[in-house]
Amino acid sequence: MKKRVRKETSARVQEEAGVAYGVREGKRETSNAERRTLNVERGKRGVETKGEHRYDLEERLLEYAVRIIRLVDSLPATKAGRHVADQLLRCGTSPLANHGELQGAESRKDFIHKLGICLKEIREAQRWLRLIHRVPLVAPPKIEPLLAETDALIRIFVSSVRTAESNR
Numbered sequence: 001m002k003k004r005v006r007k008e009t010s011a012r013v014q015e016e017a018g019v020a021y022g023v024r025e026g027k028r029e030t031s032n033a034e035r036r037t038l039n040v041e042r043g044k045r046g047v048e049t050k051g052e053h054r055y056d057l058e059e060r061l062l063e064y065a066v067r068i069i070r071l072v073d074s075l076p077a078t079k080a081g082r083h084v085a086d087q088l089l090r091c092g093t094s095p096l097a098n099h100g101e102l103q104g105a106e107s108r109k110d111f112i113h114k115l116g117i118c119l120k121e122i123r124e125a126q127r128w129l130r131l132i133h134r135v136p137l138v139a140p141p142k143i144e145p146l147l148a149e150t151d152a153l154i155r156i157f158v159s160s161v162r163t164a165e166s167n168r
Contacts, residue, residue, distance in 0.1 A: 057156065061096040064153060067146055068092030068125065075137050084128055084137065091124040095153070112164045119157040126150045 072089045075081040095118045102114035129150055133143045 058096075058099055060153070061099050064149060065093040065096045067149070071132075071138065071143070071146060074142070075132070080135075081137055084132060088125060088128040088132070091121045091128065094118075094121040095125075108164065108168055112161060112168070115157060115161050115164060119154065119161060122150060122153050122157060126154065 068088060069092075072085045072092075075085045098114060098118045098121065102111055102118065105111035105114055126147070129143060129147050132138060133140060133147065136143070
């Protein structure tokens with residue numbers, strides 16, 4: 001049975017008691033797995049102050065995936081509709097899972113690579129959404145808010161990649 005132990009000096013959770021992961025010759029390595037990827041943290045100790053919001057990127061990606069799934073379910077059952085639905089479902093839900101992967105990155109280089117994968121998938125989703133909008137496979141008012149959110153997520157990930165690369 002695995003026992004979880006939390007060290008006072010870090011947020012790292014160790015899988016087995018007595019085994020120190022990330023420790024080499026008495027020195028502790030910095031791990032990206034310990035870093036939260038919040039868009040904005042306001043207030044002290046994560047507490048929101050009056051009139052301020054805290055935006056969690058993971059929650060935002062979860063909501064994005066939900067909206068993609070609902071859109072895919074509303075696409076017509078034609079050959080073209082099924083093809084676009086399959087492609088959009090894959091790339092539109094992938095950033096949520098890949099975001100979880102980047103939280104467990106083993107190095108800064110791995111972290112940046114996984115951020116890039118999230119960005120690539122969101123850009124692909126944007127192209128499929130633009131195709132749905134252009135054909136149109138669903139009513140434009142239904143797709144336009146999702147296109148706007150996709151654009152916002154692209155901007156977030158581009159900025160995150162730049163920041164991570166400059167902090168390298």
